[in-house]
Amino acid sequence: MRLDPGMDFGPWLARQLKQSGMSQADLAQRVGMTRAAVSAWITGRATPREETIHKIAEALGTDLGTIHTRTADTLAGLPISWYHRPGHADGGREFGNAAAFAFEADVGVLAREATQNSLDERLDLAQPVRVRYTLHELSGEALARFRDEIRWDDLLPHYEAAAQQDQKVGRMIAGGLSDMYDRDRLVLLRIDDYNASGLTGDDYETGRFAAVVRRQLDSQKSVSGAGGSYGLGKATLWATSRLGLVLMNSTLSEPHEGRTERRLVGRLDLPWRKVDGKPWAGPAWFGRPDPDAEDVNVARSWWADEESVERLHLTRESAEPGTSFLIVGAHDVASLVEGTDTDADVEDDDSVHRMHHRLKDALGRNFWAAMTGGGKQRPLLEASVRTLRNGVEIIPETRVDPRETQPSRTRALQAFLDGTTVDRMTETGQVAMATVPLMVPAPAGHGNAVEHRAVVLVTEAEDGDDGKPNRVTTMRGNRMTVKIGWVPGLPVGTNPFQAVLLAGRAAGEDAPFADEAEAFLRASEPPEHDKWGQTEELRMLYSPSAYRRIGALTNQANKAVRELVALPKKSRKGGPERLRKRLSVGGRKTARPTPPAGPPTLEELDARIDDSGAWCVTAEMKIPAGGDSWRPAPVAKLDVRSGPRPVLAWSELVAVHNCEVVDGTIRFAPGARTATFRGTTDVTTHPVRAQFSGLVVELRTDKGAQA
Amino acid sequence: MRAFPYQRLPGVVSLRVTSVELRGPDDIRDPLDTSAFSAIEQVVAPGSTGRDDWEWLRMKVSATVPGRATAPDSPWTDLAVVVVLSEGATNTRISTALTPGAENGRKWEGQLDLWRADHLDRATMSVHVVATVDGVAGREIAASAKDWIIDLKAEAPLRERELEVVEVGFREGPQWLRRFQEVPWAVDTSGDLPVVHINKDFEGVSDLVGGNGTSVDNMVRDLLIAQMCTDVWTAVFHTAIGDLEIEDDGTPLFPRDWRGEVLREMLPDVVPDLPVEDALSEVHRRRTGTSGWTDLQPRIHYAATRRGDVPKALSATIRGLDSIHRGADA
Incomplete structure (x- = not known):
């Protein structure tokens, strides 16, 4: 399958010469032509004859097929290798990536941040972006092959040097190495997105590629309603890898160097270290050495062939644009916390299973809204998770269905998109809608505040809901859950509900000043995207007191929810309120401890009807x-x-x-804790045939019956 | 413990009301807000709308039945799910069969009409699963554990009921109260619900109980309220224990209305160390038997005092007075 036509011969040849460090004159000499002829091929003024092409292939050390298709680089020249950034000349040392420390290394956080990035890079806005998470556990032979493929032997000295440092990152790497060597396993977590932009742009100049691969804290976002604005999210990719290693394969939406498919590069984040007496600054890149760079060893992305992509576990399922991130040595701090220390040395077969479910949960929890469509809108996102072990699928691909994890919230949003909301709920399953004002201040105090109307949706909570009832889920245009807040002041007996507050662009096309509100709320979101409140950005862009508008919005929303779900305050009956409150019966359950030496109770009852129509019971009693x-x-x-x-x-x-029967009462053997008796009823005392009624057996323990 | 001569359906059968519509003269159809029926309390309060001209109401209900009921290899045939609405006070009983809905026969749906004239106060509604077992038709194989209540008088869907408090001048009031004109309050337990009458002719008691004044005023008020509550609980307990239905073997039954609730709440203080059913038998035995009733009076008084929160009110008062004195001394 060769979907892209390959480069023109001229530029391709120039590239191969550059990569192999061969001059035009060198090639001319080897193929027995003049330097001018080679120059003519490169500029496209002439094409070589078939027999000359044979000689060129020989000189470049490749086969004819590669020359004819020109979709991959020849293997001639400098091989794919690791380039480590040399230590700083000023002797500065960095013991980790500050951006990575901003997050917990938790697959839930990863799912949130990485999926958010994919959503922001959605290409065809009429179609959902598709995100697929694949967990792949490697061991034995498969692990060894993968290590060869990433030139593990070259990396090992760097890892060992880094692991010896008593720093946070050093300890984490040591843990990752021992997990791989002692237990012979490595977990790869792959995140693919389709219908996304892909890592476009030059290797070094400003663009998506450089933003992800080369730079820190560069927020290269293509849409103004984007989720992130700090460029921090991508750091979670590296934070999730215990080895600090992420490989990428991107299919570009805009060609670069005449190509779109299989742009590969790897990046390693290690702390400062000394290997073979030389200091290294930290990061390293896996790619083809770039002859254009000042330092000839600088690695740049390369256009790989299908086989090597396969060997690196980076094959994409179609030529649709998007990126695959392969996190090498993925781990999940949160699920480690759940396990206890005692079984840390026991082989934990379930850990990929657990990560699978945690990923699915996190996707369902954070992106149920983005995965919901309705009316004319298709969902923004489709997500799925699957798990493999050494190439064999152990948990088949499952699509994350928001209606499964969040049935009521999904129903609320869907009704809003479909336009089927009601003003007041008269039937369970309906979705009630109200709007609440958000006063958006003018930036930096210039001009007047404008009133945006945010949408409040309320519907009955379903049993299958993930999380607690009576909450308001808050979101803006990116439809990512920002926070889930509890509604205070609900009266007793309120039907359990779920509410959704849609602000900014999420409030619909007709909502007034949606763009202004969106920008305002985005400025009020911290890097974790988990609340709206005071931020430095909000203070600078608006005013120091601007955050109070958000508090007002929350209050208004809670009030609107209460009005939709609760009865208006009861009209006061006659009589002093205080006294009436104290005089109520029913519903009150005061727990009293059961006394230690209570009466014996029936524990087990085995009853059947015998041939004569009498009940025969065998009863076991428990004696405190x-x-x-x-x-x-x-x-x-x-x-x-x-x-x-x-x-x-x-x-x-x-x-x-354990007992004896005296005059119809039971006397227990001293110290007995259980006892059994058998009884047969007297048929003549049955008012109806035994067949027609249930039987109740009780132990009557009147005070007088106690010895 | 119970035993049945046929196989019953294990698992939970639950019932819920999904919508209520009030119907009245001139084809009025007024759907109730979902806040008028609480799935948590399992109460429907048609009175919460404030409209009083409705004649009947139609409820849509749905029941969830364990999936085993309709499994192909189950021992039950001719399965039916029936909702029964009844009210002891009027002896009304309406049953409606539900029809299977979605969720593979787990969900059953239907509607039920309630005529206002047939009911007095609180109707209860439960769901029963009926089937043919071993060739015997119409056996109940499962039922819901907690009834729904349709409370025709309440303004909010709550199981808890507040006793009535009436402020009335005893001197000019109903005949039976005139004899009590020198006391500040009287308790009447003869009606559907006990009523506390506060004597308006007793100078200042209404203001004291209902008002909010200085800290001393409030302490006295709280103490007074605690005292009134003690009186009320003592009275209602005696009323509740005084009129019990008795089984053949002499076991008394818990009344189904507020009396039962009062007994369940107070008996653990009256007869500690016994389950409430046994405590009820014990109290009944002492009341009707030859001895023991007098010995029980301190226990009843104790239970009423506790229920009235006297210890709390009194210690707050003592502490409050103490600090006032200290403030005055300083």
Whole structure:
């Protein structure tokens, strides 16, 4: 499958010469032509004849196919290798990436940040961006092959040097190495997105590629309603890798160097270290040495062939633009916390399973809204998760369905998009809608505040909901959950509900001043995207008191929710309120501890009807400690719906175990904790045939019956 | 413990009301807000709208039945899910069969009409699963554990009921109260719900109980309220225990209305160390038997005092007075 036509011969040849460090004159000499002829091929003024092409292939050390298709580089010249940034001349040392420390290394956070980045890079705005998470556990042979492929032997000295440092990053790397060597396993977590822009742009100049691969804290966002604005999110990719290593394969939406498919590069984030007596600053790149760079060893992205992409576990399923990130040595701090220390050395088979489910949960929790479509709108996002072990699928690909994890919230948003909301709920399953004002101040105090109307949706909570009921989920245009807040002041007996507050662009096309509100709320979001409130940006762009508008919005939203779900305050009846409140019956359950030596209770009842129509019961009793002095009397009654229950007499009552029967009461053996008796009812005392009624057996323990 | 001569359906059967519509003269159809029926409290309060001209109401209900009921290899055939609405006070009983809905026969849906004239106060509604078992038709194989209540008088969908408090001048009031004109309050437990009458002719008691004044005023008020509550609880307990239905073997039954609730709440203080059912038998035995009733009076008084929160009110008062004195001394 060769979907892209390959480069023109001239530029391709120039590139191969540059990469192999061969001059035009060198090539001319090897193929027996003049330097002018080679120059003519490169500029496109002439094309070589078939026999000359044979000689060129020989000189470049490649086959004819590669020359004819020109979709990949020849293997001639400098091989794919690691380039480590040399230590700073000023002796400065960095023991880690500050951006990575801003996050917990937790697959939930990763799912949130990485998916958010994919959403922001959505290419065709009429279609959802598709995100797929693949967990792949490698061991044995497969692990060894993968290590060869990433030139592990070249990396190992750097890892060992880094692991010896007693710094946070050093300890993490040491843990990652021992996990791989001691347990012979490595977890790869791959994040693919489709219908996204891909890593476009030059290797070094400003663009998406450089923003992700070369730079820190560069927020290269293509849409103004984007989720992130700090360029921090991508750091979670490296933070999730215990080895600080991420490989990338991108299919570009705009060609670069005449190509779009299989642009590969790797980046390693290590702390400062000394290897072979030389200091290294930290990061390293996996790629083809760039002859154009000042330092010939600088690695740049390369256009790989299908086989090597396959060997690096980076094959994409189609030529649709987007990027695959492969996190090498993925781990999940949060799930490690869940496990206890004692079983840390036991092989934990479940860890990829656990990560799979945590990924699915995190996607469902954070992106249910982005995955919901309705009316004329398709969802913004489709996401799925699958898990493999050494190439074999162990958990099949499952699409994250928001209706499964968040049935009620999804229903609320869908009704809003479909335009089927109601003003007041009269039937369960309906979605009520109200609007609340958000006063958006003018930037930097110039001009007047404008009133944006945010949308509040309320619907009944479903049993399948993830999380607690009676909450308001808040979001803006990117439809990512910013926070989930509890609604205070709800009266007793309020039906459980879920509410959604849509502000900014999420409030719909007709909402007034949506763009202004969107920009305002985005400025009020901290890097974690987990609340709206005071931020430095908000203070600078608006005013120091601007955050109060958000508090007002929250209050208004809570009030609107209360009005939709709760009854208006009861009209006051006569009589002093204070007294009436104290005089209520029913509903109150005061727990009192059960006394230690309570009466014996029936534990097990085995009852059947014998041939004569009598009930034969065998009953086991539980006797609390010190309760063996009770003398309970077993009573059999017929179960009726209302009124007194007819009592049946016993024709026979015998002790079976740990007790004796005296005058219809049971005396326990001293110290007994369980006892069993058997009884048969007297048919003549049955008011109806036994077949027609249920039986109730009780132990009557009147105070007087206690010895 | 119960035993049945046939196989029953294990698992939870639940019922919920999904919508309520009030119907009245001239084809009025007024759907109630969902806030008028609480799924948590399991109460429908048609009175919460404030409209009083409705004649009947139509409820849509849905029941969830364990999936085993309709499994192909189940021992039950001719399965039916029936909702029964009844009210003991009027002896009304309406049943409606539900029809299977979505979710593979787990959900059953239907509607039920309630005529206002047939009911007095609180109707209860439960769901029963009925099937043919071993060739016997119409056996109940499962039922909901907690009833729904349709409370015709309440303004909010709550199970808890507040006793009535009426402020009335005893001197000119109803005949039976005139004899009590020199006391500040009287309790009447003869009606549907106990009523506390506060004597308006007793100078200042209304203002004291209902008002908010200086810290001393409030302490006295709280103490007074605690005292009134103690009186009320003592009275209602005696009323509740005085009129019990008795089974053949002499076991008393818990009344179904407020009396039962009062007993369940107070008996653990009256007869500690016993389950409430046994405590009820014990109290009943002492009341009707030859001895023991007098011995029980301090326990009843204790339970009422606790229920009235007297210890809390009194210690707050003592502390408050103490600090006032210290303030005055300083």
